Amino acid sequence: MKMLQVFPVIALLGLLSGCVTVPPKDYTAYRESKPRSILVLPPLNESTEIGATYSVLTTTTMPIAELGYYVMPVALVDQFMKENGLTVAGEMHMAPLEKLREVFGCDAVLYLTINQFGSKYQVLSSNVIVQLSGKLIDCRTGVTIWEGTTTAVSQGQSGLIEALVTQVINKMFDVAHNTAAMASVQLVMPKGQGLLKGPRHPEYGSD
Amino acid sequence: MNHRHVALLPLIAAVVLLAGCQTARPLYYWGNYEGTLYSGYSKPGSISPDEGIARMQEDLAKAAATGRAPNPGLHAQLGFYYLQAGNGEAARAEFEAEKALYPESATLMDRMISKLQAAPTS
Numbered sequence: 001m002k003m004l005q006v007f008p009v010i011a012l013l014g015l016l017s018g019c020v021t022v023p024p025k026d027y028t029a030y031r032e033s034k035p036r037s038i039l040v041l042p043p044l045n046e047s048t049e050i051g052a053t054y055s056v057l058t059t060t061t062m063p064i065a066e067l068g069y070y071v072m073p074v075a076l077v078d079q080f081m082k083e084n085g086l087t088v089a090g091e092m093h094m095a096p097l098e099k100l101r102e103v104f105g106c107d108a109v110l111y112l113t114i115n116q117f118g119s120k121y122q123v124l125s126s127n128v129i130v131q132l133s134g135k136l137i138d139c140r141t142g143v144t145i146w147e148g149t150t151t152a153v154s155q156g157q158s159g160l161i162e163a164l165v166t167q168v169i170n171k172m173f174d175v176a177h178n179t180a181a182m183a184s185v186q187l188v189m190p191k192g193q194g195l196l197k198g199p200r201h202p203e204y205g206s207d
Numbered sequence: 208m209n210h211r212h213v214a215l216l217p218l219i220a221a222v223v224l225l226a227g228c229q230t231a232r233p234l235y236y237w238g239n240y241e242g243t244l245y246s247g248y249s250k251p252g253s254i255s256p257d258e259g260i261a262r263m264q265e266d267l268a269k270a271a272a273t274g275r276a277p278n279p280g281l282h283a284q285l286g287f288y289y290l291q292a293g294n295g296e297a298a299r300a301e302f303e304a305e306k307a308l309y310p311e312s313a314t315l316m317d318r319m320i321s322k323l324q325a326a327p328t329s
Binding site: 036037051054055057058059061062063065066068070071072073074075076077079080103104105107173177178181182185189200201 | 218219221222233234235237240241242244245247248249278279280283284287305309311312313314315318319
């Protein structure tokens with residue numbers, strides 16, 4: 001188990017050193033927008049894993065809050081949507097921006113899509129892949145102020161044969177959830193690619 | 208219990224690393240918040256309101272003990288569990304606490320509080 005958690009961190013380190021070669025994004029509209037609070041809607045799920053939406057949703061608060069933003073309490077938001085008849089992520093993503101701003105008071109909305117979530121089995125080993133893409137939209141103007149995509153990979157130690165045992169499949173889902181957490185971090189945090197520092201971060205305005 | 212914490216440590220380290228080398232420590236105390244939400248979604252019914260209350264209170268106590276701010280949403284989520292447990296007064300206090308600590312939450316917290324008033328739980 002310990003080993004499994006080391007891999008994504010190593011992958012991150014690789015990403016960090018690799019960041020230098022990727023041209024930085026254009027943050028002009030983002031800087032003008034100056035969001036203080038971010039509403040993260042339950043992600044659209046394009047994978048075949050039913051649990052992916054809430055696995056990813058529950059990993060997004062920490063990295064975004066640590067960047068210096070107020071993150072709207074994700075479970076309250078989700079519950080509020082459901083009580084108002086928007087039961088799945090696809091419907092929530094269709095909600096008008098002005099309505100979201102009126103109800104939640106958010107400055108920006110993060111729309112996430114899960115492109116991949118789960119295991120690629122090989123006979124002796126397996127990889128767990130979580131691929132996310134995201135779009136941050138200014139709630140007042142509707143302008144897209146940031147877009148990004150990332151892929152996080154964890155190496156599992158059990159292969160296809162073991163994975164046929166139910167218990168191992170459950171364990172693989174834990175690995176997938178940890179991988180989702182790494183993907184969330186990778187998506188929003190890298191300097192020059194992720195979100196800018198927010199008002200609650202001591203380095204706000206320096207990037 | 209242990210497992211949750213073990214999983215969180217490398218992640219927090221990575222977050223701090225990515226947030227910039229100057230920032231030596233996280234802005235917030237992160238304990239059970241995200242893990243508890245995940246458990247509630249992945250195994251419906253596994254987090255009773257009382258269990259949720261206990262975990263959020265544990266986080267608040269540890270945040271205070273380490274001199275760190277509770278993470279955004281922690282008071283609000285605790286209020287939500289109180290609401291589910293039928294304790295409207297405690298729920299209101301937590302929504303007020305979230306709003307005081309994070310004024311960005313005012314619109315949503317006021318909405319939660321007015322919902323309490325509309326349908327008072329005893």
